[in-house]
Each structure stands twice: as C-alpha cells, then as structure tokens.
Amino acid sequence: MVLTTDVPTREEFARRASELVPVLRKHAAWAEENRRIHEESIEALADAGIFKLRVPVRYGGYECDTRTLVDVASELGRADGSTSWVASVYWIPTWMTCMFPDQVQDEVFSTPDVRICGTLSPTAMAAPVDGGIVVNGKWGFISGALHSHWQVVVAILVGGEGEPMPIIAVVPISELQIVDDWHTSGLKGTGSVSTIAQDVFVPAERWLPLPVVLQGQSTSPANADRPIYRAPLLPVASASSVGTTIGLAKGAMETFLERLPERKITYTGYSSQAEAPLTHLQVADAAMKIDEAEFHAHRLAALVDGKGAEGASWTLEERARARADMGAVCKLAKEAVDVLNTASGGGSIYSHVPIQRIARDIQAVNLHALMHPNTNAELYGRVLCGLEPNTLYI
Template sequence: MTVEMKNQNLNKTLLNRVLDEVRARRDEFETKRHVPKDMIAQLKELGIYRAHVPKCFGGDGLSPSEFLKMIEAISEADGSAGWVASFGSAQVYLAALPKETLAQVYANGPDVAFAGGLFPVQPAKKVEGGYIVNGVWKFASGCKGADLLGVGIGTGQGGKPLTAVLKPEDVEIVENWEVLGMRGTGSHDLKVKDVFVPDDWTFVRGGAPSIEEPICQYPSIAYAAQVLAVVNLGVARAALNEVSQTAGRASITGAPKMADRAYVRISIAKAEATLRSARAFFYEATDAAWESIMKGDGVSADQTSMLRLAAVQATRAGAEAVQAAYMLAGTSAIYDGHPLQRHLRDAMVVTQHAFLNESMYDGAGSVMLGVPPMPGFI
C-alpha cells in the first residue's frame, strides 16, 4: 500500500468517526441551538477550517469539489452541523485581508473558524488608522464556536460589504436564534459597542485577494451560495435513505408495506432521479470553473452564472426530495422525534437564504439571454 493510499484510508476513517459523532449528538445541537466548541474542534481535526487556507499559511489547498463533498457528507449526518462546517469556506473571503494581517490570523496554525453577521450593514465611524464599530448584526451562524467574527460596517468596492474582523471577546452574542429549522446553527445576533478595528483588519467581502493561489480566484460570492446549497443535497440524501430503510416495515393499519405500493416506488424513483440530476449539474459546474482556473483562464461570467444556477437548483431539488420523502412516510413522520421532521424543517430553511432564492433563476436567465443581471449576481 502506497503512502497516498494510507493517507486516504486515515482520512476516511477520521471522516467516518466525525460523522458518527455528529449523528450521535444532533439532538444535542438542536437542544442547545448551536454546535459546541468540542465538536468544532473535531471539524478542525477533519480539516474543514484549513481546507481553503492559503498553502503559504499551512492550508490544505483542497479543490472546491473536495470541500463541498465533505460538507455534503456532514449535512447528511445533520443539516445544522453541515451548515456550520460550510463556513470553513470563509477563508476564501479572508484572503482579501492584507498579507500581513493573514500572517497574524494564522500565526498559531491554519485551523481558524470564522463566522460573520454582515447584515444589516452598520456604518462605522472612521477614525485615524481604523474604525469605531457599533451595532447589531443578524444571522451569525456558528458564532459560538468561532475564533474570529466579522460584521458589516459599510460598503466597499462595487458596493460590496466592508467587513470588520473582531475577536470573540470584543463581541456580545445575543442568543435569540428561536427558529424551527436549522436550530443547531446558532445563528444568533452579534452586538458590538465602541470597539476600535484597525484598517488592516477590514476587507471587502468578495474583494480582490491579497494571495495568489488558485482557490482565491474562485468566485467567492458564488461559492458562498454553493457551500449552503450543498447542505440540501446532504439533507435530501438522508431523507430518501430514511424512506428506503423503512419501506419494508409492516403498516400499523394492515395495508401493504410501502415497498409493495406502486405509487411509493414511482415517487421514490422520481425523487432519486431529480436529486441525482441536480447533484450532477452542481459538481459539473464546480469542476468546470475549477479546471478553467487551473488552466490559467480564470472563471468567465457564464461559468459564474452556472455556479449560481446550479446552487439554486440543488437547493430546490433537495427540498423537493425531502418533501417527497415526508409525503411517502405517512403519519409516522408527523411526530416530533421522527428524522424526517428535522430534515423537512432544515431543508426549507436553506431555500430561504438570500443567495438561493427564486431571483437567482432570473439572474442566470439574464446572463443566458445577454441582459445585464441583478447587481452582485456575477
């Protein structure tokens, strides 16, 4: 066995161990309404938070598909854990910080967890050498386990959010994540009062990177949509697996088993085909953009549009597959503790994200027809 094969086996063993831990603790995440720091530590061990850290700072240099498939696997185990893990992609955002700042960020190693609550943007007071930051920001997923936190303090180049990076001790987490779906993401509000942030600890989200590595050339806003969309591919797989595993059980009413009913077989096959088709498109678009970067051609507007389109389609197809599984499961699925309850609630939350809503189809259609898309789409 080669060294490479041994490393692959070790990585697979570690992934399976982490996935088992996530499955065993997903009720805990939901009850606590966040993924605890000791679980974040295991995600760090798995390499989630160093996957896209620049190699010059000890990162692993994974391709987008490699990272996305890890998030998909974690999301199959638990949607909230997958959502929190997906913010390992934020290192692509952080590459817009100055090199000297990045050296400080990764001074103790590449396993740095970043979380942000960028909106609503709160204009900060400009002072000599930086900004005085005040305000409250929403939807800071994973904030309770983060090593660094970002908040939106204005607009930068191209109207994109200017982001201030802060230490956890400078931020108050307002625990108000009272939702039905994605409960374990801990997407609480962030509150900051009179904190000075130096200029070199701010960056424009989606701005030009200071590091010249391939992953830094990948469209960061499109990628932010992808890492969330892939969560629904994992949640949908879990939902369809749940139906398949229970289809052979006897009905409490004496009716034929689910597997013996033609409409169940037809519905599960259609859901499987829809999910696999969306997944294939998703990774096809991802790999096409990455291959273009690796060849030195960058990513075209058309390719970026396809990334956005594939992300929203994966989100919708995943949600539809979960809904189909729920409909097939019958009355057993209405109970609080049934796995499909969580899958259904989680999948519908993903569809509501601003990067993944119905307007993304309009943006992609605009690019296809040569019409200027909405601002920020490309």
C-alpha cells in the same frame, strides 16, 4: 508558520467526513434542542481537519478545491444538516480572510483550527479614525458564532473622502456582543445568532472595500498565484454551500429506507409499504432528483476549480450560472426531501424520527437569501436576456 506538503486526497477527506456520521447523528437532536453544535461534534470536525480545508498550506491548511467541499459537506449533511451548514459557513469567511494582507492572515491563522464566521449583509456603519475605522451595528444569521474566534463583518463606510462605500473587515469575535435570538423552525442547531459591534476599532490593515473581496482580488502576495484564491466570491460561496443540501436529501433517503421494512400503508390493502407501486415511484423520483442535484453541484464545483487552476477570467454568464446551479441544487434537494417526507406517514412526525428535522432544515436552506432558487433563477435568466445584473452579489 507550518508548511504542509502531504495534503490528503478528496476521497480521503470524504472518508473522514463519513466516519464522523455516527458522532454527529448522536448529537443532532441535542444540537436542535440547545440551538448550537455540540462541543464533541466541534472537536470531531477539528480532529478530522474539516476547519482547515480552505486555510493556506503555509499555515498548516489544505487549500482544498471546491469539489472536495461539496463531497465533504454532503457526507456531513447525511448526519446533521446544522453541523454541515456551520462547517460550510466557516469555509467561506476563511476564504474571504485569504483576500486580506499577509500580516492579517498571520494573525488570524495563528490560532489552531481557527473558526471564522461572517456575513455579506452591510447592516452596520463605519467611520474613519486615526489608524483605521470604528464600526457600529448589528448582523443577523451569524451561523457558528458561538464557536468562532473571528467574524468577517460588512459595513458602510461614511466620512472622509469620497462617497459612502461598503467595506469588509475581520474582527475578533471577543470584541462583539452576541445576542441569543436564534429561535427558528429549521437549522436550529446552527446557533445562527446575531452579533453587535459598539465602537469597535478595526486597524487599517484589517478592512478592505467590499468589491475587492467580491471580485476575488486578493491583496495577499502569498496567495496571489494559489488556484483556490483566484475566483470571485459568489461562485466560491455557491460551491462551498451546496453540499449540505445534497447531504440532507441523502439523509432523508437513508432514514426513509431504514424505516421502510417495518411499515405498512394504513387504511389500505398494503401490509408492506415496500410492495406498493406508489412507494416505488416515490423512491425513484427522489433518487433521480438527488442525482440531478449532484450534477449541478459538481458542474458548479468544476467551473470554480477549473477557472482557478487556469487563472482564467469569468464571464458574466458564468457567474450568473454559478448562482443558478446553487439554486437548482437547493430546489432539487428540497423536492427530493418533500417526496420522501410525504411518503413517511403519520408516525414520522415524532421528534425522534430524523425526517421531520431534515424537512425543516432543507426548507430553511431554501429560504436563505443567497440560496433561494427563484432569486437565483431570475438572476440567471436576466443575464441570459442580455440585461445587466441588478445586484453586486454575482
């Protein structure tokens, strides 16, 4: 066990992420074509410490706050949405693992630069057996599974005493079957394949009731007083996810401006697109939407980090607003990309022009069940109207 006392600053991590942009961009087209992150990109992320951002200090990690995650993912997303998405996804199950007993963490975090994928969908069944449970089922959309060491799975435990109960477990990825079914229009490089458990035994210490993790009720004495592990899961997951969308929007702006000096507006009198008032309005509109998206992302991160530092309890409205902020970031970032994509002209549909990949990636993010702007806005409005939430995922 290693104790890390010299944790880099948020600015240092953002700088490291920015320095990864060239190598991630170099492999972005390869990742999309091969439907997985390039090994060199994985190695670069590991060398920069990206996989350790949510790992406890006692295991050589950094226990970074969520504002750091937003800024790092934003830099990664400028280069490649799929790579940034996978890095962000790893941060969330890593945090979830920190809710488990210390002996489980000792096992999981014994692997250097451990990568943990996962899901919150209870699409499997579990049954009690001596010493633990046996799990059978299938999970989809498992981003980063192809490069993972462990997977956090969710199942419905049936049998024994009491009613059926959703549970969460930590399972070595080597004990699961991987189904190569990731053939999609967006976020192709994430390798978000399906995984299957067939009579997988999970020791008793490696599963918990799902509500324990959703509420951020750590069973780890070592993590009990650590600020980043004192929050409900959904606000944590929300703040961990949004940086990628901001990065995609910023990447769209960068690629648009790079192409702008050489472009005209065909079939008009404008020999330079940069001189057209329409272009000025479009660029300003997209820039303001990116600024607004950053506001919601930073407000969300400040809420999560502030509550954790204070050890304060969360109100229902705050938890609903966390999801609403996430949805707002996704919506605004997509709107910015849509504006820039529309302004990019017919030549932008060639596969070597990044804007077409960015547009498909941001669309895919906005369709994610937990990130969908409409779903999150409805939940927030429901709570503001004095109604109980109609979901456990808050």
